[in-house]
Amino acid sequence: MFRTALRTVLAHKARLVMTVLAVMLGVAFVSGTLVFTNTISDAYQKSSAKGFDQVDVAIQAESRQDEGDTIAERPKLTQALLDKAAEVPGAGSAIGVVNGFTAIADQDGKLVGNGFQSQGGNYWGTKDPRYPLTVGHAPRGKNEIALDARTAERAGYKVGDTVRLSVDGPVLTPKVTGIFTTDDGNVAAGGSLALFDTATAQQLFHKAGEYDEIDVKAASGTSQIALRNALDEVVPKDVASTTTGKQLADDQATQIASAMSGMKTGLLVFAGIALFVGTFIIANTFTMLVAQRTKELALLRAVGASRRQVTRSVLIEAFVVGAVAAVTGLAAGIGIGAGMRSLMGTLGATVPDGPLVISPGTVATALLVGILITMLAAWLPGRRAAKIPPVAAMSSVHAKATTKSLVLRNTLGALFSAAGIAVVLYATTLDGSDGQAPMGLGAVLLIIGVFILTPLLSRPLIAAAAPVLRIFGVSGKLARQNSVRNPRRTAATASALMIGLTLITGMTVMAGSLQTSIDKMASSAIKADYVVSMANGNYLSTDVDKKLSATDGVTATSPLRNAPSRIDGETEYLTGVNGRSINDLTDLTVQDGAFKVGGTQVVVDDETAASHHWTAGSRFTASFEDGKKQRLTVTGVYQSTEMMRGIMLDNATLTPHLTDPSDMQVMVKTSAGASGPVKDRLEKALGDNPAIKVQDKKDISNDIAQMFTLMLNMLYGLLAMAVIVAVLGVINTLAMSVFERSQEIGMLRAIGLDRKGIKRMVRLESLVISLFGGVLGIGLGVFFGWAAGELLGTKMATYELVLPWGRMALFLLLAAAVGVLAALWPARRAARLNMLTAIKSE
Known part of the structure; x- marks a missing residue:
């Protein structure tokens, strides 16, 4: 049975190419996401760890809670405390740290960095071990600064140049006296760092005579723990706390990992969507493959193969296909991860240097996902084929879906859909974040319910297209009949496209509504220009x-x-x-x-x-x-x-x-x-x-909406992956359908339907299936967009639903374009069939 399964895979290479591509794209997305996030996270963690090389113990001010009618004053780290820390046994040196926002203009007057990462600080004495000078000398007085090397290079500054900068409003024009290197994570991420002498920094950042932090370096032979214990003896508990440099590095690494976790989760969600869509294609492909080999499988049963062996042979095929797709997907994913890192650079987001990280976990995940998804999708068709009686199968009388199974399927679909709608409606009555989990659960239940009901929905919706299809004569009539002949296959093909368009439409409805709400928010309460x-x-x-x-x-x-x-x-x-x-x-x-x-x-x-x-x-x-x-x-x-x-x-x-x-x-x-x-x-x-x-008001609105627009464009790009997988599914289904109907197509040619008519028939069939999926997707998307808006409206008083009719029409045209493009190759293949050979085929 193992050899038989392998030979079957090799015999049907062309039929399985689209399945391999569908799985490969999903695996590539998953592995690319893991490679990218692991690489960025590793680079930032190593960079941040270097930033603590000069810190063995950090003294930080304790936060205080307000009590009664008294506002708690933040404890101050004074020069006296710094002097005391420097004299502790085991302390080699102590540095007072002062920092704050400092915006630097480049030669064209534009802000260097992105604002939030534009930092200023103090250069300690004449030789600060944290910031090795490469050119010039340390800043002295309020008219001198030192710049980090990356900022100096990007902004085009060198020693002796005058720089325009601002700390809290007024423009300052100090002279650059030094260029230094740093492992500061903000600088590595594209920000800037300007250093003043300590007295000037304290004055500019409104911290006269105090520090934000005191960093103590241990003397030779003293451990960080020993130094911290010694400092605990002299640092007042109600004023400040002590933390080792290792702990600071570990905490920052955890923060970086946590920040990357959100991005990783978001990207993996879309990878999961692509795989979910791919699952329909895989299941559809194996269903058709098994159906086309019914006689072959029946013969195996007749010569002694058991049901388990037949099912196992189909699963072995799936394993081989999944393994090939997983390996190629992993290779493509590594390329995607490297490409995404390069893309960040082209978009202006600087990433610290570091190697591409391909962890064993990434490799294992890629292989596991690719193989498991394929085998799970193939299990049901294999099991169904094994249950067909050999005699019935060899006589081509294998039973179609019984009335009982259809009633069960439709009942189950109705229950899932009703439960999904009920949970979503319940979520809209909740307040903000409390409704997010129920909303997600309801969406999943409703999508599953609609998917189960899609065969039932296909007949009336496709029948609605009959008047238009009649215009194309015999080809249009045959296309409609072919579309509803196998509702389950049509449903599986249309559902792949439906899911992608549901998400795209839902986000577009929310984005349009948010933009209108933001415009209202910016103008409703302000008369100022x-x-x-x-x-x-x-x-x-x-x-x-x-x-x-x-x-x-x-x-x-x-x-x-x-x-x-x-x-x-x-x-x-x-x-x-x-x-x-x-x-x-x-x-x-x-x-x-x-x-x-x-x-x-x-x-x-x-x-x-x-x-x-x-x-x-x-x-x-x-x-x-x-x-x-x-x-x-x-x-x-x-x-x-x-x-x-x-x-x-x-x-x-x-x-x-x-x-x-x-x-x-x-x-x-x-x-x-x-x-x-x-x-x-x-x-x-x-x-x-x-x-x-x-x-002005428009600028404020655009500023707030910019983040949403950027996110929406990113999500469109990510969801394009699901749409591409859906296109592959339509091509795959049509190609295999053409193969399955070779005899029928040959007969149509023999009785007078020309090649143009055959092509038109296949194209119209593809168009109808794609538009069916598009209508379902847009309908569900509008419902989810409305529901999510109701949830958001609890936090945004100006929110109102706005339906983007133009965009929804564009999405419907996109679905039609998918149908037309997907049919090009199958239609050409159908038209080129030799009619006599096709009539003789089984």
């Missing part, structure tokens, strides 16, 4: 508001100044605004009282008011950052939006209580409204600062 903020979301210097207020054409400004406070024993954040101009800059719906801010009068959003049981006229006591208290009066309650919420009070009241005032953003209204020249004037007033964004 522009909103000014830092590129990385950090705080702005208060000088920014002063410069904007003094700019020609600016009629009103209001900085939004955030500060913690204690109210009724809870931490609440206050938002300081310009009480005189805030009404001209916002358009908030007032639910109670009046929108009036000034002195001790404040306005509160509806959610905060409800949590404290406040109404217009309520009074409460707020404890500020400096420990002082003030009695405040609620003049109005407004409806919160995604852009505006919280307790608003006048900056004149809030600012005196802040030790280091800074703004989240500044809202600006101009006499000329939003326009290109006005925007240029505002940017010029701020010194064309690379760290500051000046955005």
